[in-house]
Amino acid sequence: MKRNTVQRQIILEAIRKLNSHPTVDEVYEEVHKLHPSISKVTVYRDLYQLADNHDIQRVILPGELARYDTRLDHHYHFKCKVCGAIFDINADDVADEAAMDKKVEQKYGFKVDKHDVTFLGICPDCQKKLST
Amino acid sequence: MKRNTVQRQIILEAIRKLNSHPTVDEVYEEVHKLHPSISKVTVYRDLYQLADNHDIQRVILPGELARYDTRLDHHYHFKCKVCGAIFDINADDVADEAAMDKKVEQKYGFKVDKHDVTFLGICPDCQKKLST
DNA sequence: ATTTATGCAAACTATTTGCATTGCC
DNA sequence: GGCAATGCAAATAGTTTGCATAAAT
Numbered sequence: 001m002k003r004n005t006v007q008r009q010i011i012l013e014a015i016r017k018l019n020s021h022p023t024v025d026e027v028y029e030e031v032h033k034l035h036p037s038i039s040k041v042t043v044y045r046d047l048y049q050l051a052d053n054h055d056i057q058r059v060i061l062p063g064e065l066a067r068y069d070t071r072l073d074h075h076y077h078f079k080c081k082v083c084g085a086i087f088d089i090n091a092d093d094v095a096d097e098a099a100m101d102k103k104v105e106q107k108y109g110f111k112v113d114k115h116d117v118t119f120l121g122i123c124p125d126c127q128k129k130l131s132t
Numbered sequence: 133m134k135r136n137t138v139q140r141q142i143i144l145e146a147i148r149k150l151n152s153h154p155t156v157d158e159v160y161e162e163v164h165k166l167h168p169s170i171s172k173v174t175v176y177r178d179l180y181q182l183a184d185n186h187d188i189q190r191v192i193l194p195g196e197l198a199r200y201d202t203r204l205d206h207h208y209h210f211k212c213k214v215c216g217a218i219f220d221i222n223a224d225d226v227a228d229e230a231a232m233d234k235k236v237e238q239k240y241g242f243k244v245d246k247h248d249v250t251f252l253g254i255c256p257d258c259q260k261k262l263s264t
Numbered sequence: 265a266t267t268t269a270t271g272c273a274a275a276c277t278a279t280t281t282g283c284a285t286t287g288c289c
Numbered sequence: 290g291g292c293a294a295t296g297c298a299a300a301t302a303g304t305t306t307g308c309a310t311a312a313a314t
Binding site: 060061062063078080081087089093094095100101103104107108109110111112113114115116117118119120121122123124127 | 192193194195210212213219221225226227232233235236239240241242243244245246247248249250251252253254255256259
Binding site: 133134135137139140169170171172173174177178181 | 267268269270271272
């Protein structure tokens with residue numbers, strides 16, 4: 001049976017406060033500020049368990065460290081190659097997810113569970129900074 | 133200036149022979165069979181340099197080890213969750229790449245270089261094996 | 265002759281695991 | 290009281306780096 005520990009509550013609050021795809025280290029730093037006795041292993045383990053429990057979502061982008069997301073629905077991501085920030089993209093804004101999966105099934109014979117999309121480019125802020 | 137070493141030729145032949153998204157280790161194993169004196173560091177370094185030189189392509193899928201591909205054009209990937217194999221998907225078969233990038237630029241203000249797509253599911257072979 | 269490439273060992277980074285102790289339920 | 294969770298240290302996995310030697314140009 002899962003137990004409701006102080007640490008897990010603090011870690012959950014921290015990621016909710018950070019609120020945008022933090023890495024384990026970033027969550028740990030945030031937690032560490034106010035609760036220096038909580039160890040990084042616990043952050044690793046609790047984030048993993050919270051994701052397992054669907055309180056948060058584990059986000060793995062190509063070539064990136066593990067990140068965790070308070071948003072629970074399936075969506076795409078954009079990574080800014082300048083500042084490194086990760087942004088959410090609503091799949092609906094960009095493509096017909098179901099149609100893509102169906103085409104892969106029909107043309108290749110694969111059974112498709114899902115697909116992940118990662119855009120790479122420059123975010124508005126960095127565009128602005130670069131153009132001045 | 134780049135030098136044409138025996139090792140690099142052997143490594144290039146090995147990945148061409150393997151021919152489907154091998155990991156560094158898989159290339160090393162292949163090389164090692166016939167040329168046990170070639171070290172793994174050299175495989176790491178040469179694969180990296182060959183990719184730099186556009187002789188091969190580096191493929192990084194979410195949560196996966198680095199892989200290398202003899203195919204040089206941009207395309208999508210499918211990963212079988214049962215056997216772990218990686219398959220190529222032609223972007224054209226599945227989506228309008230340029231249109232997707234354009235929508236992200238228009239709706240979010242990002243400047244998009246490219247996007248990567250990874251499908252997850254079960255390949256035909258594994259479907260067959262599972263259904264029997 | 266010069267200077268890149270190789271091979272070894274060691275370093276490094278992110279993450280996981282073993283184990284004794286702590287503390288929820 | 291029992292068993293999950295914690296924290297420490299150590300292990301692991303993949304990859305990179307420093308350095309002396311070898312070999313391609």
